[in-house]
Amino acid sequence: MRFDADRVVTEGGEFPADLILFMPGMTGNAWFDATDLPRSPGGLVQADAQCRVPGRERVYVVGDSGSFPGPDWMPKQAHMADLQAAAAAANLLADLQGKASNETFKVxxxxxxxxxxxxxxxxxxxxxxxxxxxxxxxxxxxxxxxxxxxxxxx
Ligand SMILES: Cc1cc2nc3c(=O)[nH]c(=O)nc-3n(C[C@H](O)[C@H](O)[C@H](O)COP(=O)(O)OP(=O)(O)OC[C@H]3O[C@@H](n4cnc5c(N)ncnc54)[C@H](O)[C@@H]3O)c2cc1C
Structure with missing residues (x-):
């Protein structure tokens, strides 16, 4: 794919454009590279459905930084970050109390x-x-x- 001054050219064809606004896909923060946290192929911090980082004790990730299991349309949205944060907080508290941390989030x-x-x-x-x-x-x-x-x- 490429951008010309007046068009977008893709593998499947081209179309004219007066204004091109390109938003690159999200990758993880640069500082993630300085850690040994498990990462998704796209560079985000790997999480399970309970927002836990696999293989790490009491390490959780929520929001844009995480890669969560779910449908491929699962959005990177503040609303999703809120839902994930509620699950992660409940799971961390349960974990600290020695209870099962099995709270998940709505998608x-x-x-x-x-x-x-x-x-x-x-x-x-x-x-x-x-x-x-x-x-x-x-x-x-x-x-x-x-x-x-x-x-x-x-
Ligand atoms: C233009 C735009 C419009 C959007 N509109 C909507 C909308 O209408 N509704 C909606 O639900 N979502 C919307 N979103 C998405 C939403 O903003 C994000 O999904 C949400 O902010 C993710 O929250 P977060 O806490 O994971 O990350 P962030 O909100 O990005 O918070 C991460 C914070 O960590 C800080 N930080 C990063 N590195 C470090 C460091 N090394 N040390 C200390 N602090 C650090 C950053 O400065 C930042 O404040 C929009 C996003 C954009 C870009």
């Missing part, structure tokens, strides 16, 4: 793609896949969610 994509004056709701889980038409209400719903979410930290 779901919930996103409002905000275009400032309107937004598009995208939802996906293991059973449903939903994409609603763009509407002004979703822009305001995202603003309201942001306000509510951040309130507890302010």
């Amino acid at each position: 779901e994509l919930v996103c409002i793609v905000d275009a400032i004056d309107r937004g598009t709701l995208v939802f996906r889980n293991l059973r449903r896949n939903l994409l609603l038409p763009s509407a002004r209400v979703f822009h305001w719903a995202k603003r309201a969610f942001e306000w509510k979410y951040l309130r507890r930290y302010r």
